[in-house]
Amino acid sequence: MFDNYNNVKRWELWGILWIVLIGSLLHFTYEWSGNSYIVGSFSAVNESVWEHLKLGYFPLLLFSIVEYWFVRNKVRNFYFSKTIGIIAMELFIIISFYFYTAITNKPILFMDIGLFILGAIICQLISFKLMKLNIGKSSNIIWFSLFILIGCIFVSFTFYTPELPLFMDYNTKKYGV
Numbered sequence: 577m578f579d580n581y582n583n584v585k586r587w588e589l590w591g592i593l594w595i596v597l598i599g600s601l602l603h604f605t606y607e608w609s610g611n612s613y614i615v616g617s618f619s620a621v622n623e624s625v626w627e628h629l630k631l632g633y634f635p636l637l638l639f640s641i642v643e644y645w646f647v648r649n650k651v652r653n654f655y656f657s658k659t660i661g662i663i664a665m666e667l668f669i670i671i672s673f674y675f676y677t678a679i680t681n682k683p684i685l686f687m688d689i690g691l692f693i694l695g696a697i698i699c700q701l702i703s704f705k706l707m708k709l710n711i712g713k714s715s716n717i718i719w720f721s722l723f724i725l726i727g728c729i730f731v732s733f734t735f736y737t738p739e740l741p742l743f744m745d746y747n748t749k750k751y752g753v
Contacts, residue, residue, distance in 0.1 A: 591703075
């Protein structure tokens with residue numbers, strides 16, 4: 577089934593670059609837009625860990641929409657792979673961030689950027705490895721639904737934000753928009 581290994585591998589490598597570049601731009605687009613709620617749906621609206629997780633998810637979503645059309649006949653479990661990849665990225669960033677800030681007692685910009693880049697690499701590497709598994713296409717709709725649900729949760733929690741540390745802007749001590 578995995579008849580064009582190098583083609584899929586190229587897509588996953590380009591995905592790393594896309595996630596890092598577009599995710600980095602999304603850090604600023606909310607402010608650039610004059611604080612548009614529409615732009616805030618998919619951009620970071622504050623400096624909370626939660627809002628920064630959106631910077632990985634939404635670029636991956638856009639990239640996956642395009643990538644799917646080029647690799648759908650080469651892999652059986654595209655959405656499973658992408659969903660597990662993004663979950664791994666987000667968990668890596670959360671765990672690593674809270675681990676290093678427990679030691680330093682404060683966020684460090686270059687560490688956060690490094691975690692984001694490593695998270696994108698982890699996401700795409702896991703996606704690539706999982707695409708080689710022979711899991712049936714019948715579960716793709718479930719994984720696609722979960723992938724979209726994650727995005728809906730990101731949008732919802734931007735506007736209806738739980739008052740938990742994950743959602744608190746470290747600079748303003750506020751939540752959401």
